[in-house]
Amino acid sequence: xxxxxxxxxxxxxxxxxxxxxxxxxxxxxxxxxxxxxxxxxxxxxxxxxxxxxxxxxxxxxxxxxxxxxxxxxxxxxxxxxxxxxxxxxxxxxxxxxxxxxxxxxxxxxxxxxxxxxxxxxxxxxxxxxxxxxxxxxxxxxxxxxxxxxxxxxxxxxxxxxxxxxxxxxxxxxxxxxxxxxxxxxxxxxxxxxxxxxxxxxxxxxxxxxxxxxxxxxxxxxxx
Numbered sequence: 001x002x003x004x005x006x007x008x009x010x011x012x013x014x015x016x017x018x019x020x021x022x023x024x025x026x027x028x029x030x031x032x033x034x035x036x037x038x039x040x041x042x043x044x045x046x047x048x049x050x051x052x053x054x055x056x057x058x059x060x061x062x063x064x065x066x067x068x069x070x071x072x073x074x075x076x077x078x079x080x081x082x083x084x085x086x087x088x089x090x091x092x093x094x095x096x097x098x099x100x101x102x103x104x105x106x107x108x109x110x111x112x113x114x115x116x117x118x119x120x121x122x123x124x125x126x127x128x129x130x131x132x133x134x135x136x137x138x139x140x141x142x143x144x145x146x147x148x149x150x151x152x153x154x155x156x157x158x159x160x161x162x163x164x165x166x167x168x169x170x171x172x173x174x175x176x177x178x179x180x181x182x183x184x185x186x187x188x189x190x191x192x193x194x195x196x197x198x199x200x201x202x203x204x205x206x207x208x209x210x211x212x213x214x215x216x217x218x219x220x221x222x223x
Contacts, residue, residue, distance in 0.1 A: 002049075003126075004028040004074040005206070006067055008057045008115055009084030011038035014133065014180065014198045018081060021199035023049045025207060030070035030077070032057070033084070057084035057111035063118040071122055079206055080119035082112040082132040085150075092144035101146055108150035116161060120170075127169040127210070131202060132158050136178040136220055155216075162215055171213040173205045178220035192221045 005022050009015040011033035019029045023046045031039045032053040039052035051073050055062030071077050085108045089100045112132050123130060138151025155174055162172035179192040197219060205214040 001075070002026055002028050003078035004030065004070060004076055006030040006032065006070055006077055006080040006115075006119060008032045008063070008082055008111065009133075011035040011042065014177075014195045015081070015083045016042060017195040017199040018083070018202045019046070019050065021196070021203050022206070025203050027079075027206070028074045030066065032063070032066050057082075057114065058106045060114040060118065063114050067118050067122055076126050077119060077122035077128065078126045079129040079131065080115055080123060081202065082115035082130070084111050084115075085133060087147045093146065094144075096144070096146055104147065105150060108147070109153050112154060112157070116157075120165075123165070123170055124168055129171045129173065129206060130158075130161060130165065131173045131175065131205060134158065134174040134176040134216075136176055136218070139176055139218065159215070162213065166213070169210075171208075173214050174216050175201050175205075176216060176218040191223060193219060 005027050007015050007019055010019055010031040019031060022029050029050045030053050031042055031050055032055055033039055034056055036054040039054055043050040043052040051070055053066035055066050067077055086104055088104050090097050116130055132154055134154045135151040137145060137148035138155040142148045158172055158174035165172050175198060177193055177198050181190060181192050181194055201217040208214050
């Protein structure tokens with residue numbers, strides 16, 4: 001029986017490429033994001049292996065409802081990937097925009113917490129995995145970066161959650177990429193990591209034997 005993966009921020013970039021890699025590896029996928037049109041197109045690409053689940057990652061209720069729909073369709077949720085996130089509009093602390101920080105913290109931190117809380121009952125049943133997008137910015141200090149601080153939270157949270165999940169045989173992994181050539185940036189970054197690179201790391205962790213917990217994958221471009 002095929003396993004099922006729930007992905008937030010699934011409509012583009014790392015999320016969409018992880019979905020493609022997962023389907024190629026034999027997984028079913030639940031595609032969660034705000035862009036219903038993009039999700040519909042992606043789900044049509046995957047056929048019966050995917051379910052489009054439009055919703056807002058900053059809404060706990062949306063995530064709970066999406067996970068329930070996914071479980072109902074495929075019979076289990078074996079892994080959840082909290083990938084939704086964004087950067088800030090203005091750099092630094094003194095020159096930053098506190099109102100913009102609110103939205104970024106809601107998505108990058110609370111959105112990931114909501115994914116974990118909503119998914120854990122399903123993952124406990126499946127002895128499954130929780131995966132979350134961290135960043136090189138969550139392993140290194142960057143001048144005044146509030147975005148980086150949200151990713152420091154993610155790295156700490158993932159380590160703590162891994163210990164909690166280990167009590168019942170679950171696993172938790174944080175992926176920490178450097179700069180990736182996605183829509184996250186205003187201009188193309190052709191000499192940096194590709195979203196396919198991150199997707200490959202996700203499949204490595206997802207397909208690891210049950211006795212192996214890949215706790216972190218840290219990828220940076222060679223330049």
